[in-house]
Amino acid sequence: MKKIYKNILLLVSITAIFNSCETVDFGDINEDPNGPTSAVTSQLLTEAQKDISTITTSDTGILYMQHLTEGQYPGDSRYGTLTFSYDNYYTGAIQNLNQIISLNEDESTMEEASAYGDNNNQIATAKLVRAFILHFMTDSWGGLPWEGAFQGIDNAQPTFQTQEELYTILFDEIEESLALIDETASGPHGDLMFSGDMSRWIIFANSLKMTAALRLSDVNATLAQTKFEEVIVSGNYIKSNEDNIEFNYASDDASDSPWQDRFETREDYILSDEMAESLRTNLDPRLFKYAEPSTDSIVSSPAWPDESDAAYVGAPDGAVNGNTVDYSFPTATIIYDPVYPTPVYTAAQTKFSMAEAALRGWSVGTNAESLFEEAITLSMEYWKVESADITAYLSTHTSATMEDIAYEKWVALYLNGPEAWAEWRRLDAPTLTPSEYANDARIPVRYAYDSSVEDNNKTNYDAIIAIQGLDNLHTKLWWDVN
Incomplete structure (x- = not known):
């Protein structure tokens, strides 16, 4: 009997302790007092902007264009990489930029986000960096998952937009950004490019717009001319070397020149x-x-x-x-x-x-x-x-x-x-002679998709290949018609 009473008493005690825990307020005991409790848009922007340097210093195009060649290990000089992955852009910089836009647009978070710069200027900057990355990506691979992407398990197999559709999205992003920019308001914190100077972001936007417009000159001359002339009329473009847009580095190993x-x-x-x-x-x-x-x-x-x-x-x-x-x-x-x-x-x-x-x-x-x-x-x-x-x-x-x-x-x-x-x-100029050491003596004209694209999203992969052509290094992109 004593053993039974002891067990009953123990059970009652445990129940009392458990019930009391349900009403105890532990406050912020699980929050790191030295760290942020929500996303900091300035940090997201800094990390995302690093991809501008990564893209611009990418060695693949440099080697294809024979500015440089390689020493003892001439893989890409021989066009040896046959497929390329875009996953890092989707899971890294673009996600950060999407988060900046969301935090500055959502009424429940925009006030807190405004501590890191005017909401609209943050949105505009994020959209322009995202547009820059998109421009590089579509000019490398062609069609991409875009409008239905970035939803995780809610849409694990997004459809692809064609390159023509992506260029429409690209110009929309640029125009939306230009309309949002307020030069009299605070620029975004964490801005590696221009330290929040929104007049420079206008120049950046128009440089991207001019470059993208000219790319369409052989497939949509009317749109190309319209967009290009809009930049000229605005007067906000690079006129001298003092206006050049450069990515600047620091001397530490984490942020120095690649x-x-x-x-x-x-x-x-x-x-x-x-x-x-x-x-x-x-x-x-x-x-x-x-x-x-x-x-x-x-x-x-x-x-x-x-x-x-x-x-x-x-x-x-x-x-x-x-x-x-x-x-x-x-x-x-x-x-x-x-x-x-x-x-x-x-x-x-x-x-x-x-x-x-x-x-x-x-x-x-x-x-x-x-x-x-x-x-x-x-x-x-x-x-x-x-x-x-x-x-x-x-x-x-x-x-x-x-x-x-x-x-x-x-x-x-x-x-x-x-x-x-x-x-x-x-x-289609200047005339470059392909490497005589390559297995396929043709200079690549696009990146082929990584094999995981077909493995994980076959239906939509097949659909975009049916539109733009074989998935290899030698299928021309939509604007490459000559």
Whole structure:
């Protein structure tokens, strides 16, 4: 009996303790007093903006465009990567940007979010960074899941929008952002690009708009001209190198230049023979700015009268160039300076685009020849070429045909792989010889989808392939019609 009474008493005690716990208020005992209790939009923006640098310094387009080639391990110079994943953009930067927009639009959270900048300016900035990423992605893969994506298990198999539809979404995002921007209100905190200066975000928006518009020039000339001329009329575009949009770095390892990181312990990238000889043949003084002289070899036929170019040696594209000291590295200011900025949109790029627009008969305020000359000058001045050398070069490069513009743009977009690759595909110039060492001797014109896309979303994968063509590196995108 004593044992039974003890068990009953124990049960009653446990029940009393359990019931009392239901009414105890533990307050904020489970909250970290040193951390935020909700998403901080400034931190989300900072992390998302890092993808602008990741995209602009992406080496795949640089290698495809033969600005550089590789040393001992020439995989991408031989087009060896056959599929590419876009998952990191969807699960990282874009999710952060979507969260910024949601927190600033939702009436229950917008007041708290406004501590990190004006709500509309935060939304506009997030939309523009998202549009920049979308532009890169669709110009790489083509069709993508977009409007039905980002819903997790609620829509695990979203449909794809075609590239034409994605460009409509892209322009809508840009126009919505421009309409939201208030230059008199507080800009977003955590802004790595412009420290909250909304006038600079207007320039960014119009640079993206101008670039995207020109991309459509062969498939929808009317829309392309309209969007391009809207930028010109606004007057808010890059006019000088002081206006250039660059991604700036800090000196710590977590936020320094990707190029400096690449050369910290290895020497994988060297000047390609195609770039070196193109500059040499044209007596282009940018040769001495784009690269360092080789330490162990010289070319057999220098072009400059004083043979000052002899040590600027390009490597065969896609070869196993194991003894990298035989060739020229990219300029030391890029590969050894942790804070050297990366150009995103430049005055030279803008003026070349305007020169092309003038050739197409669009209204840009002046003629193609003067814009072409101005673009070359701006490119050379950016790279600190002496004025006398600029004058000498311009005196022998007076033509401004579409082919001339395409070549000079390819040169001026040195190390901006995504833009150089996209413009080469659109303009089909300059003529580049595919690597003789590649298994498939064709320069890729798109990224193929990662195999997980077909495995996890086969019905919608099959649908987009039926529209845009075979899923490989050689199916042209919607705007690439020539």
